Amino acid sequence: MIFFDNISKIYNHASVALRNITLRIEPKEFVSVVGSSGSGKTTLLKLLIREEDPTEGSIFLDGMEVSAVAHRDLHHVRRRIGTVFQDYKLLPTKTAAENVAFAMEAAGRGDAEIEEDVPQVLELVGLYDKMDNFPHELSGGVKQRVAIARALVNRPEVILADEPTGNLDPVNTWEIIKLLQKINGLGTTVMLATHDKEVINAIDKRVIVLDKGEVISDKERGKYLV
Amino acid sequence: MTGTTIQRMIAAGLLAFKRNAWLSTATVMVFGLTLFVLGNLVFVGAIANTALHSLESKIDISVYFNQDASEAQILAVRRDLDALPDIRETVYISREDALARFRDQHKDDALIASALTELGDNPLQASIMIRAHDPMRYGAISEALAKKNYLGVSKINYSENQAVINRLASIASTVRGSGAVLALFLAFIAGLVAFNTIRLAIYTMREEIGIMRLVGATAWFIRGPFLISGFLYGIVAAVAVTAVFFPLAWLISPKITLLVPDFNLFAYFLTNLLQFFTIMSVTGVVLGVGSSYLAMRRYLAI
Numbered sequence: 001m002i003f004f005d006n007i008s009k010i011y012n013h014a015s016v017a018l019r020n021i022t023l024r025i026e027p028k029e030f031v032s033v034v035g036s037s038g039s040g041k042t043t044l045l046k047l048l049i050r051e052e053d054p055t056e057g058s059i060f061l062d063g064m065e066v067s068a069v070a071h072r073d074l075h076h077v078r079r080r081i082g083t084v085f086q087d088y089k090l091l092p093t094k095t096a097a098e099n100v101a102f103a104m105e106a107a108g109r110g111d112a113e114i115e116e117d118v119p120q121v122l123e124l125v126g127l128y129d130k131m132d133n134f135p136h137e138l139s140g141g142v143k144q145r146v147a148i149a150r151a152l153v154n155r156p157e158v159i160l161a162d163e164p165t166g167n168l169d170p171v172n173t174w175e176i177i178k179l180l181q182k183i184n185g186l187g188t189t190v191m192l193a194t195h196d197k198e199v200i201n202a203i204d205k206r207v208i209v210l211d212k213g214e215v216i217s218d219k220e221r222g223k224y225l226v
Numbered sequence: 227m228t229g230t231t232i233q234r235m236i237a238a239g240l241l242a243f244k245r246n247a248w249l250s251t252a253t254v255m256v257f258g259l260t261l262f263v264l265g266n267l268v269f270v271g272a273i274a275n276t277a278l279h280s281l282e283s284k285i286d287i288s289v290y291f292n293q294d295a296s297e298a299q300i301l302a303v304r305r306d307l308d309a310l311p312d313i314r315e316t317v318y319i320s321r322e323d324a325l326a327r328f329r330d331q332h333k334d335d336a337l338i339a340s341a342l343t344e345l346g347d348n349p350l351q352a353s354i355m356i357r358a359h360d361p362m363r364y365g366a367i368s369e370a371l372a373k374k375n376y377l378g379v380s381k382i383n384y385s386e387n388q389a390v391i392n393r394l395a396s397i398a399s400t401v402r403g404s405g406a407v408l409a410l411f412l413a414f415i416a417g418l419v420a421f422n423t424i425r426l427a428i429y430t431m432r433e434e435i436g437i438m439r440l441v442g443a444t445a446w447f448i449r450g451p452f453l454i455s456g457f458l459y460g461i462v463a464a465v466a467v468t469a470v471f472f473p474l475a476w477l478i479s480p481k482i483t484l485l486v487p488d489f490n491l492f493a494y495f496l497t498n499l500l501q502f503f504t505i506m507s508v509t510g511v512v513l514g515v516g517s518s519y520l521a522m523r524r525y526l527a528i
Contacts, residue, residue, distance in 0.1 A: 049440070071528060072445055079442030089437055102434075106443035108231050154441060 001026055002048065002158065002189070007057035009043050009213075017043040018213045021057070025191065027157070030184040032200045033193045035210035041193035044210070045160045048191075049081050050074050062157070079107055082151030082159045082188075086166035088143045090135040096146045097122065097131035103150045117153055125149045125179060141172025148179055158189040165196060173199060231447060238434075239454020242427045250459070253416075253423045257463035257513065258470075260412040261506050265471055267405040268502060269491065273482060274398030276489040281394065282361035287368055288383045290351045293321070295378030297352075303376045304354050310370075312363045317355040324350040351380060413513055420459055420517035424452050428525050435526065445528040452526070456518030460510025468503050471495060 002025040009018040018040045025031050033041045046052040047059055050066060059066040066077050090099050097118050104114045122131050125145040135143055144164055151159055161180060165173040177199055184190045194200065200207055209217035243250045289307075291300050300318065307316050319327070325348045332338040342349075358364055368384040428435065431451070438448050472495075479492035495502065 074439075074528070075442040075444045077442075078440060083440050089433070089440075091433060091437065102437065103441040105234050106438040106441045106447060108228065108444070108447070110228075110230055150441070 001060075001062055002191075003060040004044070004047075005058045005060065007044075007047060007054045007059065009040075009047065009052060010055045016213050018047075018054075018210075021213075021215055023208065023215070023218070025189060027062075027189055028184065028187050030181065030190045030203065030205040031192070031208060032203060032205060033191060033208045033210060034195060034197075034200050036195055038212075039210040040213040041195075041210055042162055043213075045083075045162050045191065045193055048158075048160060049078055049083060075107075079154055080157050082154065082156035084144070084147050084151050084159065084161040084164045086163040088135070088140075088147045090143055090146055090150075092135050095132050095134055096127060096138065096149075099135070099146055100150045100153050103153050107154050109154075121149045121153045122146075124152070124182075139172070140168050141175055144168065144172070144176050145179060148176070148183070152183060152188075156188065158191065159183060161190065161192045163194055164192070165194065165199060174202075177203065232450075235447060235450030236454055238451035239458065242431060242451050242455045243458050245430055246423060246427055249423050249426060250455070253419050253459050254462045254466070256412075256416045256419045257459050257510055258466050260409065260416045260513070261463050261467040261510055262470070263405065263409045263412055264509060265467055265502065265506065267402065267409060268505065269475075269494075270398075270401055270405060272494055273486055273489055273491070274394070274401070277486045278394055278398065280486070280488050285361050285364060287356040287358075287364055287371070289354045289356065289371060289376075290380045290383065291353065291378045292380045293351060295352065295380075299378045300352055300354065303379070306374075306376075307354065307356060307371075310367070312358050312360070312367055314357045314359045316357075319353045319355060321348050321350055321352045324348075324353065413509075417513055417517045417520075420456060420514055421521045423459075424455060424518045424521035425525050427452060427455060428521065439528065448528055449522050449526065452518045452522055453515055456514035456516070457511055458514070460512070460514035461507055464503065464507035464510040467506055468499075471502070 002023075004021050004023040007018055007021040008016070010016050021040075021044065033044060035041050043052060047054055048061070048066065050069065054067050058068070061077065061080060064077070069077055091102065094102060100118050100121060101114050104117065109117075119128060119131065122128050125148055127142065127145055127149065130138060130142060130146075135146070138146065144167075148159075148161075148164075159180065164180070165176050168176060173196070180190050180192060181203070192203075204221060206220050207217070208215060289303070291303075297320070304316050304318055307313055325342075328350060329339070329342070356367065358367055364384060368382055371379075371382050435448055475492045475495040479490060482489060482491045
């Protein structure tokens with residue numbers, strides 16, 4: 001369970017990114033966080049992986065107070081959360097398989113485990129036949145699937161996807177959304193930040209709407225009508 | 227930390243070193259220059275020590291006695307001196323022995339021979355030559371002898387060699403001091419270059435670093451490659467400088483032996499090779515790893 005307890009994030013004592021946010025996200029939930037640019041979606045996700053520290057309030061991940069974890073222990077938090085970004089963040093000098101393996105290497109996994117898990121996760125995202133391709137040889141949608149495979153490979157409890165379809169055409173957008181739904185169906189909590197109304201409406205799951213750093217709507221199942 | 231993790235860190239360190247090949251080479255060269263100056267300091271120190279010891283072994287004190295001092299008086303003084311803990315040995319040179327030595331030393335000089343014949347009597351004084359365990363104690367021994375005011379003692383000759391030794395020691399100390407200042411200055415420059423090289427490597431690897439952070443790499447897994455790079459700067463420079471000293475010591479050795487006959491530079495280098503390499507590599511590695519650590523603290527957010 002993820003719990004944002006009265007979180008505020010204010011930059012330079014003046015610019016309010018988030019104000020008094022209290023949210024509870026249950027395990028295996030699929031949550032879409034929506035809002036226009038600057039509404040605080042990305043900041044909310046960054047706080048959960050401690051890319052940013054909250055100005056006020058606390059964040060909990062299954063009882064662990066994420067906002068209180070010492071910097072030297074942050075890897076414990078980040079290994080429990082997989083992240084996917086709009087710009088994929090793949091290493092251009094590594095193949096798809098190597099990009100995925102890199103996440104396992106960085107998390108200290110053994111070679112045998114890497115050899116076993118990387119093909120499996122690439123198969124899960126439908127890229128078994130692309131494992132030896134470099135990012136520049138792949139389309140945007142395929143790159144994003146590699147990024148999802150990398151986020152998944154360390155078996156996180158939560159996947160954070162920040163505008164994962166922002167650079168994709170409609171066909172690839174739906175492929176990625178279906179993949180995230182499939183991952184959610186396998187038991188992983190998914191937090192999706194997007195401003196794409198069509199995507200949100202089609203998912204038909206919990207929607208949290210942010211505006212100017214505040215939650216203005218939180219519906220268990222619904223459409224993005226704002 | 228497992229062996230596999232360490233292996234991966236080393237591989238990433240080698241990659242960082244290779245990616246900035248020109249900059250890494252320049253850094254190694256500046257490190258090499260610093261270690262070269264340090265190596266020269268080691269040799270200058272050894273040469274100066276040998277020269278000083280050589281001179282110190284020649285120093286002594288001679289106590290001269292009046293011509294009317296009896297042998298019993300002289301031997302009593304010698305017994306007294308032999309009991310002193312600072313004194314290694316005493317040699318009694320009677321008036322007759324002194325004359326015989328003098329004649330022997332000037333046997334080819336007819337003028338001195340005729341002067342001695344004309345004098346008739348032995349003009350030389352009996353003496354006791356004193357050698358100390360520690361050459362630095364001669365000053366104190368000389369003062370102690372003067373204070374005892376022995377009967378029949380004419381003069382105490384504290385060897386003039388001491389002035390030469392003091393001057394040589396002063397020159398050696400100045401050379402060591404200036405060399406140390408130069409080495410420190412170069413070490414500072416080398417540290418600065420390594421610092422900037424690592425800074426650039428951090429910039430080059432920023433994508434990997436960002437991804438490593440996101441997927442939960444430990445701080446040491448992220449820092450490791452940069453520490454390995456710093457280690458490589460030091461160790462490669464140490465190996466290169468040690469290799470350069472082989473032909474250099476061999477070439478210069480005969481010239482040094484002309485100046486300081488008791489010193490063979492090449493033999494000294496070979497005998498102390500392990501110690502020399504240890505000094506070079508420890509200095510290089512401390513400098514490289516230290517600079518990397520400082521650059522990481524400044525520029526690498528975990």
